Amino acid sequence: MTICCENELLVSSQNEEQLENFIRKMTGTVNNSTMSLNNFLPCPDELLELDRSNKELSHDECDKLVAKYGYSNRHDWEETNWGTSPDIECGELRGIDTFITIKFLSCWSPPLKWLSTTVMEYPDLHFRLKYDDPLRGIMGIFIAHGKNIFDKCIEYEDR
Secondary structure, eight states, X not given: OOSEEEEEEEEEOSXXXXXXXXXXXXXXXXXXXXOOGGGXXXXXXXXXHHHHHTOOOOHHHHHHHHHHHSOSSHHHHHHHHHSSSSOOEEEEEEEETTEEEEEEEEESSOOHHHHHHHHHHXXXXXXXXXXXXXXXXXXXXXXXXXXXXXXXXXXXXXX
């Protein structure tokens, strides 16, 4: 991943069962540390396979994909649904009983669209995402619990 946005996501709750469910869905297991946005909001398999094959599409084939999925390629689908593309690279996952911290890299921008959708699935969890995107010179914090969402982004000069 060449153009990186550094992210740190803190998820906490007194509802340990819902927190474990979040971890399980995020990684596929409670003990794994590989996070994937695709586990929560899956990109259509047909778009993923098309991306792997590098197949040239005709205009009609593109139109059929757009009619079916709203997009003719994986990148545009992920950007719209996750806020970043490709999927994230998880660097570190740590946690105890009532909270977890996940440090990861995303390409081009933080996955705010994914997080806005995900928080609605877990009303008992508190989310805080700190992000730093040096290429665009922005950093911010996204805080959410249920339908209450706060996002503050600031611009800064090169370091």
